[in-house]
Amino acid sequence: xxxxxxxxxxxxxxxxxxxxxxxxxxxxxxxxxxxxxxxxxxxxxxxxxxxxxxxxxxxxxxxxxxxxxxxxxxxxxxxxxxxxxxxxxxxxxxxxxxxxxxxxxxxxxxxxxxxxxxxxxxxxxxxxxxxxxxxxxxxxxxxxxxxxxxxxxxxxxxxxxxxxxxxxxxxxxxxxxxxxxxxxxxxxxxxxxxxxxxxxxxxxxxxxxxxxxxxxxxxxxxxxxxxxxxxxxxxxxxxxxxxxxxxxxxxxxxxxxxxxxxxxxxxxxxxxxxxxxxxxxxxxxxxxxxxxxxxxxxxxxxxxxxxxxxxxxxxxxxxxxxxxxxxxxxxxxxxxxxxxxxx
Amino acid sequence: xxxxxxxxxxxxxxxxxxxxxxxxxxxxxxxxxxxxxxxxxxxxxxxxxxxxxxxxxxxxxxxxxxxxxxxxxxxxxxxxxxxxxxxxxxxxxxxxxxxxxxxxxxxxxxxxxxxxxxxxxxxxxxxxxxxxxxxxxxxxxxxxxxxxxxxxxxxxxxxxxxxxxxxxxxxxxxxxxxxxxxxxxxxxxxxxxxxxxxxxxxxxxxxxxxxxxxxxxxxxxxxxxxxxxxxxxxxxxxxxxxxxxxxxxxxxxxxxxxxxxxxxxxxxxxxxxxxxxxxxxxxxxxxxxxxxxxxxxxxxxxxxxxxxxxxxxxxxxxxxxxxxxxxxxxxxxxxxxxxxxxxxxxxxxxxxxxxxxxxxxxxxxxxxxxxxxxxxxxxxxxxxxxxxxxxxxxxxxxxx
Amino acid sequence: xxxxxxxxxxxxxxxxxxxxxxxxxxxxxxxxxxxxxxxxxxxxxxxxxxxxxxxxxxxxxxxxxxxxxxxxxxxxxxxxxxxxxxxxxxxxxxxxxxxxxxxxxxxxxxxxxxxxxxxxxxxxxxxxxxxxxxxxxxxxxxxxxxxxxxxxxxxxxxxxxxxxxxxxxxxxxxxxxxxxxxxxxxxxxxxxxxxxxxxxxxxxxxxxxxxxxxxxxxxxxxxxxxxxxxxxxxxxxxxxxxxxxxxxxxxx
Numbered sequence: 001x002x003x004x005x006x007x008x009x010x011x012x013x014x015x016x017x018x019x020x021x022x023x024x025x026x027x028x029x030x031x032x033x034x035x036x037x038x039x040x041x042x043x044x045x046x047x048x049x050x051x052x053x054x055x056x057x058x059x060x061x062x063x064x065x066x067x068x069x070x071x072x073x074x075x076x077x078x079x080x081x082x083x084x085x086x087x088x089x090x091x092x093x094x095x096x097x098x099x100x101x102x103x104x105x106x107x108x109x110x111x112x113x114x115x116x117x118x119x120x121x122x123x124x125x126x127x128x129x130x131x132x133x134x135x136x137x138x139x140x141x142x143x144x145x146x147x148x149x150x151x152x153x154x155x156x157x158x159x160x161x162x163x164x165x166x167x168x169x170x171x172x173x174x175x176x177x178x179x180x181x182x183x184x185x186x187x188x189x190x191x192x193x194x195x196x197x198x199x200x201x202x203x204x205x206x207x208x209x210x211x212x213x214x215x216x217x218x219x220x221x222x223x224x225x226x227x228x229x230x231x232x233x234x235x236x237x238x239x240x241x242x243x244x245x246x247x248x249x250x251x252x253x254x255x256x257x258x259x260x261x262x263x264x265x266x267x268x269x270x271x272x273x274x275x276x277x278x279x280x281x282x283x284x285x286x287x288x289x290x291x292x293x294x295x296x297x298x299x300x301x302x303x304x305x306x307x308x309x310x311x312x313x314x315x316x317x318x319x320x321x322x323x324x325x326x327x328x329x330x331x332x333x334x335x336x337x338x339x340x341x342x343x
Numbered sequence: 344x345x346x347x348x349x350x351x352x353x354x355x356x357x358x359x360x361x362x363x364x365x366x367x368x369x370x371x372x373x374x375x376x377x378x379x380x381x382x383x384x385x386x387x388x389x390x391x392x393x394x395x396x397x398x399x400x401x402x403x404x405x406x407x408x409x410x411x412x413x414x415x416x417x418x419x420x421x422x423x424x425x426x427x428x429x430x431x432x433x434x435x436x437x438x439x440x441x442x443x444x445x446x447x448x449x450x451x452x453x454x455x456x457x458x459x460x461x462x463x464x465x466x467x468x469x470x471x472x473x474x475x476x477x478x479x480x481x482x483x484x485x486x487x488x489x490x491x492x493x494x495x496x497x498x499x500x501x502x503x504x505x506x507x508x509x510x511x512x513x514x515x516x517x518x519x520x521x522x523x524x525x526x527x528x529x530x531x532x533x534x535x536x537x538x539x540x541x542x543x544x545x546x547x548x549x550x551x552x553x554x555x556x557x558x559x560x561x562x563x564x565x566x567x568x569x570x571x572x573x574x575x576x577x578x579x580x581x582x583x584x585x586x587x588x589x590x591x592x593x594x595x596x597x598x599x600x601x602x603x604x605x606x607x608x609x610x611x612x613x614x615x616x617x618x619x620x621x622x623x624x625x626x627x628x629x630x631x632x633x634x635x636x637x638x639x640x641x642x643x644x645x646x647x648x649x650x651x652x653x654x655x656x657x658x659x660x661x662x663x664x665x666x667x668x669x670x671x672x673x674x675x676x677x678x679x680x681x682x683x684x685x686x687x688x689x690x691x692x693x694x695x696x697x698x699x700x701x702x703x704x705x706x707x708x709x710x711x712x713x714x715x716x717x718x719x720x721x722x723x724x725x726x727x728x729x730x731x732x733x734x735x736x737x738x739x740x741x742x743x
Numbered sequence: 744x745x746x747x748x749x750x751x752x753x754x755x756x757x758x759x760x761x762x763x764x765x766x767x768x769x770x771x772x773x774x775x776x777x778x779x780x781x782x783x784x785x786x787x788x789x790x791x792x793x794x795x796x797x798x799x800x801x802x803x804x805x806x807x808x809x810x811x812x813x814x815x816x817x818x819x820x821x822x823x824x825x826x827x828x829x830x831x832x833x834x835x836x837x838x839x840x841x842x843x844x845x846x847x848x849x850x851x852x853x854x855x856x857x858x859x860x861x862x863x864x865x866x867x868x869x870x871x872x873x874x875x876x877x878x879x880x881x882x883x884x885x886x887x888x889x890x891x892x893x894x895x896x897x898x899x900x901x902x903x904x905x906x907x908x909x910x911x912x913x914x915x916x917x918x919x920x921x922x923x924x925x926x927x928x929x930x931x932x933x934x935x936x937x938x939x940x941x942x943x944x945x946x947x948x949x950x951x952x953x954x955x956x957x958x959x960x961x962x963x964x965x966x967x968x969x970x971x972x973x974x975x976x977x978x979x980x981x982x983x984x985x986x987x988x989x990x991x992x993x994x995x
Binding site: 565 | 793814815816817819820824825827831832833834835836840843844845847848849851852853854855856857858859860861862863864865904908
């Protein structure tokens, strides 16, 4: 029982990331009809927003500390981050410590700008081109973005820590009456899950309760008719692209402490997110979210030793196997509408 | 000739001449000159040109003719490589059985994957092939380690059985791949004046196989079967109501292109007998897509051009460094020189992929027909200039 | 015994009875028209004949063999060709290639791995395709891209693609739908020409009564999924039930 609970918990953080990326992919596909292979790159850019802010906050000047000496007896030169100089060592120190959550504020405008630029500069010209062309050009864009990041940040993963306060783990088992240490779960992962839930809830209520969201939903259902009603769909769709980019970016920011950002993390997540979208149903938002969590949890179950000993290697391929079975038996996915991109 | 019309025959002959004389053509600069780094006429690189040429020509049979965009073709290349290395381990170091086995195994693997994936089309097909390839990659890394040797990659060892050969040579080293005794690595060097031309047995084997594969591709393009594949790309509905079953046509195209990929993988292993899982990764599949599109999907010569173009510039660009740039732009005033080098720097050396990505995007946006279309446009531009001159001349005549 | 025998065919979509109890018999070498107002079930019936839909009840026999459960390409191979409402052609191929594909389909069956032949050397097939194009006055356009043709020419080409297969039954799905008057007349002339030149069995689904009057030997009027009457054009014209069906629609 506790083992099952543990696996479900373990699946949650990866599932959250899948769900957030798949949500953005679906928003873009559903509204704009574009298959965006560069979406993983947005996730990656988000993670590097966290890295960038951490670096900015750590910008320092050198100062001679008269109270300390180095091993030769000379006064020690220490680096003092500007933030600490401005806000005092205490406050400045905690600002640096909290750089990842703070990066959320930093990432939102950056990601919206990147999303707008992408849509206006490139994607716009591909609405009427075949899906294969869309895949190809966004695939090219993904390579470009990834290489640009690699140029500025290097090829190695960059550890980006969570705030000190959240580095520990939480003993879930005790809470539920199991033995101590039976279910241990890092705080940050818990926060990641909660954060994802908030974002997903936010996106859904935005679509559900605002006029804007209503128009977008109508546009997803029937783009032409909404266009005929005289509503400027294009402008709203540009905004949707910015929103989808922001969701992917925030998913990336918060994922930085879980997995040190590297330039190819976008591509790694992209393949899986596409699989998630397909399993959930092309164009279905609830489907994308449900499938994200489902596959994340399935993956973590498949990596249990008990299961691996029965079917070796199942943890490596479970997601793909599920996707293949779904595509062949129910091509519209778990919750997709019939006829969306079916042949 | 060869059952081809005049135009195709001359195309084939041009490709034949280019590949057979590649050691000369790709080596235009004397060894001592400063431009020698742009030479590409050494065996290792030339082998890559033709092997990736085969891969891209095969991919084009699927994507160029039927329009089905596979993102998993590297899996077949990987399977081909593994089969070839196993043949070297178990049977003999002769490349022929290895290549034959790699084509057969890749073909069977393609039959299996194609049978499932082709039940869907469009983006679903792309994602299915992607999923299958990524699955094979993951398996090759993990559970299939007894067959693939996991992360290390499959290599030859001194205690391989090699039934028809020897486990180790007389001096105790691992035997090398050969074609009935002709070692693949054997190279004849010809020094003429300042030039040093290298003729490698391995390259010529690859080149001849490439020519044969190219010839087969031309025949397929011009055959009724090829016409049907182009019809698949156009209008599957009309095909069905014309009494044609589209499924076996697409499956046949998929298997053929998978066999081409297997052949490329087998040749790769024959030149350098090791095989690793990274050859199957989806970015490797992406590379063949880039080659085909960049050269011109659906055209005969495009994929070969694309493969040559990408592999050549990959090699050259990664060799250019800041020193070379400073040499080139040395004539500029210092400040401007530094600035130009600063601007170009991200695109060279390790930044080659950035250049490739940008180039690829530009091609998809502005030149969907790839390099071939670019060439056609340029030649049309010249013709137009000519004819508009004629037209102007004709117009002025009545005024006389 | 007609070449096409439809007996008791019914089809439901959820709560909608699209086809009731349809009986139909198309005689060889005649032109049989099925007309009816919008929503009468004409298209559903046609889709049942070509294998796109499978009816819930009844049987469809073509030349003594059931077509039910067969896929469209198998039904075509039995000898039924179909012309679509909007011409379905191979837009990226040349006009000649468009006509050669059905020639190959007739000769080689639904699949043949003919990868080492050369289209250029198939002189029989070329000749057949060219003769066909000549027949529909399109030989001069043989090397144009089919996608660049005018709408009327696309219709002509599609017709040629069907006729070159020498079908035993040619099904036409509203061949003049959405056409301007001039185009409609051209199409009618083309069909008449085909009818006089060759012995062919045609079954035309049509919304517009006037299109088929000069063409059809027999007309079945379909309304609300069931055949109202079947008779010669002359008798149909004044038939009260037909007037009712059409006038009823006209008032809407």
